[in-house]
Amino acid sequence: MAHYNGKESVKTEKSRQKKQRAKQGKPLSLQGFFVPKIENPAVVVETSFKEVKVFDDGQMFKAALSKNLPCNKVLFPGDRVKVEDGVVTAVQERKSTLSRGHRDGTRVNAVLEDKIVATNVDVAVIVVAAKEPPLHPRFIDRYLIVLQGSGIEPIICLNKADLMTESDSQILSVYEKLGIEVVKTSTKSGEGIEELKALLKGKDAIFVGNSGVGKSSLTNTIANLSERTQNVGIKSGRGRHTTTTSKYFVWDKDSSIIDTPGIRALDVSGLSIKDIQNFFTEFAGLNCKYRTCDHVHIDEKDCAVKQAVSSGRISKLRYESYAKLVEENCEKK
Ligand SMILES: Nc1nc2c(ncn2[C@@H]2O[C@H](COP(=O)(O)OP(=O)(O)O)[C@@H](O)[C@H]2O)c(=O)[nH]1
Ligand SMILES: [Mg+2]
Numbered sequence: 612m613a614h615y616n617g618k619e620s621v622k623t624e625k626s627r628q629k630k631q632r633a634k635q636g637k638p639l640s641l642q643g644f645f646v647p648k649i650e651n652p653a654v655v656v657e658t659s660f661k662e663v664k665v666f667d668d669g670q671m672f673k674a675a676l677s678k679n680l681p682c683n684k685v686l687f688p689g690d691r692v693k694v695e696d697g698v699v700t701a702v703q704e705r706k707s708t709l710s711r712g713h714r715d716g717t718r719v720n721a722v723l724e725d726k727i728v729a730t731n732v733d734v735a736v737i738v739v740a741a742k743e744p745p746l747h748p749r750f751i752d753r754y755l756i757v758l759q760g761s762g763i764e765p766i767i768c769l770n771k772a773d774l775m776t777e778s779d780s781q782i783l784s785v786y787e788k789l790g791i792e793v794v795k796t797s798t799k800s801g802e803g804i805e806e807l808k809a810l811l812k813g814k815d816a817i818f819v820g821n822s823g824v825g826k827s828s829l830t831n832t833i834a835n836l837s838e839r840t841q842n843v844g845i846k847s848g849r850g851r852h853t854t855t856t857s858k859y860f861v862w863d864k865d866s867s868i869i870d871t872p873g874i875r876a877l878d879v880s881g882l883s884i885k886d887i888q889n890f891f892t893e894f895a896g897l898n899c900k901y902r903t904c905d906h907v908h909i910d911e912k913d914c915a916v917k918q919a920v921s922s923g924r925i926s927k928l929r930y931e932s933y934a935k936l937v938e939e940n941c942e943k944k
């Protein structure tokens with residue numbers, strides 16, 4: 612028979628705290644390391660197994676990790692840390708994390724942790740291009756889904772505006788109507804650059820989007836226009852098999868950009884049909900014959916959404932993006 616010995620209750624209290632922390636999405640191993648605010652923090656720009664590279668006072672330093680801090684699983688580019696005598700001793704509570712997966716509330720935190728791309732960004736600029744590579748709502752929608760609930764504000768940037776076509780502006784207007792900030796830029800003509808800078812001033816931003824859309828050109832343009840440009844090459848915290856690098860720029864006071872090489876695999880699996888439909892807010896208020904209509908496996912005569920697509924009220928490309936998400940998420944047996 613178990614007797615109360617005082618120790619047991621401590622253990623129970625500890626495991627309760629552990630569970631509590633797990634619920635809050637904080638890695639257990641960082642217990643005691645996360646602090647609300649660090650005076651003059653250094654920024655993590657690269658993590659490896661044993662050490663991190665940090666950007667501090669305009670310079671890059673290597674810092675070791677306190678032995679309780681298993682680095683490349685718990686520290687990510689953008690983390691604000693306290694470095695004492697060359698050792699990271701504390702991590703500032705993150706204001707945000709950008710993951711390659713969405714949050715559906717059911718996943719183990721460890722899974723999401725694994726997919727973190729960067730932390731502490733305010734704004735994610737989803738960069739797409741006119742003409743090349745072709746603008747496709749599917750790419751934008753996937754980023755928007757991943758950003759949902761992250762506290763990171765999405766901005767859509769159509770770059771190569773010098774090559775813009777009528778169909779590009781039709782697609783963009785869909786997002787404008789949804790209330791998302793859209794900016795059109797060209798690093799060739801300079802169009803929209805000041806507007807983009809104004810949106811990013813005083814914020815920590817990350818540029819995401821497919822390769823070839825102009826993320827690096829935009830970053831360089833913005834950074835070169837400023838005299839206080841600082842440029843640091845960093846590796847994304849995505850494991851040792853990737854050779855891709857991100858770049859961290861401080862281009863103005865309290866204004867930084869992480870230029871990413873493009874996030875290869877955005878994981879938007881595990882969504883319910885409700886999740887998906889909630890995301891396509893332009894479908895709201897349309898009454899199909901059946902209340903549980905999935906707007907895919909049904910005759911057009913019974914589906915108000917399909918009718919709205921035919922009449923042009925709903926963008927065909929957005930509908931295709933929707934149907935693809937339904938197919939990927941809701942048809943697995
Ligand atoms: N026409 C046009 N081409 C651009 C513009 N911005 C970038 N490019 C070109 O697009 C290509 C890809 O640019 P890059 O910045 O490397 O794209 P990233 O892969 O997203 O970083 C390069 O050949 C650039 O010269 C633009 O505003 N207009
Ligand atoms: Mg690039």
Ligand SMILES: [Zn+2]
Nearest residue numbers: 899904906914
């Ligand atoms: Zn329907």
